[in-house]
Structure formats: C-alpha cells, structure tokens
Amino acid sequence: MSKKSIPLTKNELDKIATEYPTPFYLYDEKAIRENARLFYKAYDWAPGFKNYFAVKACPNPVIMSVLKEEGFGVDCSSMPELLLAEKVGFKGEEIMFTSNDTPPLEFKEAARLGAVINLDDISHVSTLEQIAGIPEMISFRYNPGDLRSGNVLIGQPQEAKYGVPRDQIIDAYRLARDKGAKRFGLHAMVASNELENNYFAETARMLFELAVKIKQKTGIKVELINMGGGVGIPYRPEDQAVDLNAVSRAMCELYNRVIVEEGLNPVKIVFECGRMITGPYGFLVSRVRQVTRKYKDYAGLDACMADLMRPGIYGAYHHITVAGKEEMPRDHTYDVTGSLCENIDKFAIDRPLPEIEPGDLLVIHDAGAHGYAMGFNYNGKLRAAELLLKEDGSVQLIRRAETIDDYFSTLRFCNAPVRI
Numbered sequence: 001m002s003k004k005s006i007p008l009t010k011n012e013l014d015k016i017a018t019e020y021p022t023p024f025y026l027y028d029e030k031a032i033r034e035n036a037r038l039f040y041k042a043y044d045w046a047p048g049f050k051n052y053f054a055v056k057a058c059p060n061p062v063i064m065s066v067l068k069e070e071g072f073g074v075d076c077s078s079m080p081e082l083l084l085a086e087k088v089g090f091k092g093e094e095i096m097f098t099s100n101d102t103p104p105l106e107f108k109e110a111a112r113l114g115a116v117i118n119l120d121d122i123s124h125v126s127t128l129e130q131i132a133g134i135p136e137m138i139s140f141r142y143n144p145g146d147l148r149s150g151n152v153l154i155g156q157p158q159e160a161k162y163g164v165p166r167d168q169i170i171d172a173y174r175l176a177r178d179k180g181a182k183r184f185g186l187h188a189m190v191a192s193n194e195l196e197n198n199y200f201a202e203t204a205r206m207l208f209e210l211a212v213k214i215k216q217k218t219g220i221k222v223e224l225i226n227m228g229g230g231v232g233i234p235y236r237p238e239d240q241a242v243d244l245n246a247v248s249r250a251m252c253e254l255y256n257r258v259i260v261e262e263g264l265n266p267v268k269i270v271f272e273c274g275r276m277i278t279g280p281y282g283f284l285v286s287r288v289r290q291v292t293r294k295y296k297d298y299a300g301l302d303a304c305m306a307d308l309m310r311p312g313i314y315g316a317y318h319h320i321t322v323a324g325k326e327e328m329p330r331d332h333t334y335d336v337t338g339s340l341c342e343n344i345d346k347f348a349i350d351r352p353l354p355e356i357e358p359g360d361l362l363v364i365h366d367a368g369a370h371g372y373a374m375g376f377n378y379n380g381k382l383r384a385a386e387l388l389l390k391e392d393g394s395v396q397l398i399r400r401a402e403t404i405d406d407y408f409s410t411l412r413f414c415n416a417p418v419r420i
C-alpha cells in the first residue's frame with residue numbers, strides 16, 4: 001500500500017492557484033531530496049555509487065540542480081538535454097549519454113563535454129571514431145535478447161530496437177579497445193516502471209556475469225556497471241513500492257559472489273533512474289471547469305492530455321485527490337476529462353471520487369516524471385507552468401506557462417513578421 005497525500009492544505013493550494021493560474025505542475029523539493037538520500041543510503045556499500053538522473057523524465061534545470069546537490073549525475077539522450085546538463089554545471093563523467101539513432105552532432109557534443117558515451121550499436125564505434133575520435137572511456141548498452149523477459153511498457157528485449165545483441169557484445173569491446181578505448185562501462189535497461197524487486201537483482205546478475213565473460217574473453221575489466229532506469233513507482237494506492245534496501249542487499253551479495261570472486265573489484269554500480277526520483281513528488285494541479293451529466297458523469301478540467309498523456313496513451317492510473325475533500329466518501333463516479341477533441345483525453349475512467357463541483361482543485365498524483373516532459377501542443381493547447389514547493393514552504397516558478405506568443409513564435413506566414 002502507498003498512501004496518496006498532497007503536501008499542501010486546500011487553503012495553501014488555493015493561495016498558490018490565485019497567483020499562478022491552473023493548470024500547473026508542482027514539485028515537492030523536500031520529498032525529492034529525502035528520496036534521493038534514501039537511494040544513496042541504500043547503496044552505501046557500493047563503490048562510486050551514482051544515479052544518473054534521466055533528464056527526459058523531468059527536464060527542468062532547477063530540479064536538475066537540486067539533484068546535483070544530492071550527488072546525482074545526469075543521463076542525457078539528445079542535444080538539448082546535454083546542453084541543459086552543461087548549463088546546470090554537470091561536468092565530464094557526471095554526464096551519461098545514452099542515446100539511440102543518434103545524429104553525429106550529438107556524439108560530438110557528448111564527447112566535447114567528456115560524458116560517458118553509452119553506445120547503442122557496434123557500428124557506433126566507428127561512427128564515433130570518425131566524428132569525435134575514440135574517447136578514453138566507452139560504455140555499451142547490452143540487449144540480452146530472449147535471455148530476459150521485458151515488461152509491458154518496454155516490450156520483449158528481442159523485439160526492442162535498443163542495445164548490442166548477445167552475439168556482438170564481446171566483439172564490441174574488442175573493437176573499442178583496438179581503436180584506443182582504455183576504460184569501459186556496461187549498461188542494460190530491459191524494463192520500465194517495474195515494481196518487482198527481484199527483477200533488478202536479476203539484471204545485476206546478468207550484467208555481473210557478462211562482465212566476467214568480457215574479462216575472460218578479452219581481458220577487459222569493465223569499471224562501471226549501469227543498471228539503467230526503470231524502477232517503478234506505486235501509481236495505485238494498492239501498489240507496493242520497490243524495496244530499494246532489499247534490492248541493494250541482493251545486489252551486494254551478487255557483487256561479492258561474482259565481481260569480487262572473479263577479481264573485478266572495484267566496479268562502480270550506477271543507475272539512470274528518472275521516474276522513481278521525481279515521479280511521486282510531482283503533481284498536476286487543475287481546476288474543474290464543468291461537471292456534466294450525460295450517459296455518464298464527467299468532470300471536465302482545465303488540464304488535458306496535452307499536459308499529462310500517460311492515462312490517455314497507456315491507460316495509466318494516476319491517483320486523484322479533490323483538494324479539501326480528502327476525508328469525504330468517494331461515493332460518486334466520474335470520468336475525469338480534459339478538453340482535447342479526442343475521447344482518450346481522460347485522466348480517469350469510472351473513478352470513485354467525492355462529489356465534484358465546478359471550481360474544485362483536483363490534484364493528479366505521481367506526475368513528477370514523464371509528465372510535463374511528454375506534453376504537447378495538439379489542439380492549440382499551451383503548456384503549463386512548473387512550480388517548485390521549496391523546503392521552507394515558499395513556491396518558486398521554475399518554468400512559466402506558455403503564451404499565445406510562444407505558440408505563434410515558430411509559425412511563418414504572410415501576415416507575420418518573418419524571422420529566419
């Protein structure tokens with residue numbers, strides 16, 4: 001069970017909503033920091049432990065600098081994400097670059113920053129060599145194929161476009177070494193939003209054993225093993241969060257049995273989690289515009305799927321709290337909708353909630369990762385603001401809402417001033 005609560009009273013939320021029009025995202029800095037510290041504490045046995053925060057989950061530089069202060073690195077997959085990392089002050093190997101189908105300029109930029117480049121394919125060794133030269137440190141993303149099963153979100157490994165397949169992985173390390181690489185990393189990410197503790201220990205086992213095989217076949221000792229992201233969060237109140245301490249203990253045991261036994265110690269253990277880092281600590285706050293009674297009862301919000309698309313595209317559950325009605329019985333049933341001209345634009349279907357009235361503030365939980373970031377402009381929707389609830393209780397605007405001018409700024413047409 002995970003308790004779903006919001007870090008503010010109705011009055012506090014009302015006050016914020018008078019200053020910043022809804023909808024907006026609100027992130028809880030204190031909770032983000034506490035969670036980050038628990039993650040590091042769970043791995044205090046692991047040499048050089050680091051989480052490279054997956055920037056795509058919440059690409060806001062203020063959030064990134066909070067995580068930097070907690071000792072995190074960043075995992076980037078595009079030019080803008082690399083530039084964000086640089087502007088926030090991440091340097092060299094504090095940056096992981098895990099991309100796929102990568103344009104040459106992005107490899108070049110990652111190399112310029114001195115990032116750990118995590119190659120998605122054996123052919124990228126030569127690509128990288130031509131574009132930027134072979135860096136001292138190279139990592140490969142491994143795809144185990146049918147040795148592992150994936151999960152619903154990411155699909156089966158052998159169907160996935162990512163990573164170096166089993167029969168090429170040893171050659172990939174040889175090739176990189178022959179071309180001049182001196183230090184090596186190994187990465188895999190085979191699940192997304194996974195809640196099963198065991199899954200992560202199994203990933204560790206797979207990677208530790210592969211590291212041994214790489215050493216046996218090539219003499220190369222990998223110095224960094226990246227478990228990827230994909231640690232799930234309990235979106236539903238009845239879900240159980242991943243027990244990081246239990247996962248860590250299982251990994252520690254495997255580390256001693258495989259890595260230490262085989263003389264590979266020390267190997268840095270790292271992750272690139274995004275969802276688990278900010279997901280539960282971000283909320284989409286929206287006001288009810290209308291309540292309509294048709295064949296079903298609908299609560300229509302001023303937020304829509306363009307602000308948070310997970311329910312619409314994945315049928316994902318996001319818990320909803322009606323501010324100020326936390327203790328009231330959930331004895332009404334609503335579809336909670338946005339205003340897109342798409343019937344999948346529903347935050348919840350047949351959801352038991354307290355009686356809702358126009359003007360109520362609805363808080364949509366677990367929106368702190370892959371929330372704002374997946375937003376879009378369909379139907380002319382403008383993107384929401386992002387706010388940070390700071391540790392002292394004050395609120396900081398960390399991204400303003402889009403305006404009509406932003407929407408028009410990329411258009412070129414006859415009556416508009418043309419800027420090239």
Ligand SMILES: *Cc1c(COP(=O)(O)O)cnc(C)c1O
Nearest residue numbers: 054098229230231272273274275
């Ligand atoms: C998306 C992604 C992550 C982060 O995944 P979460 O589910 O947010 O933890 C990490 N690494 C790679 C390569 C990714 O594509």
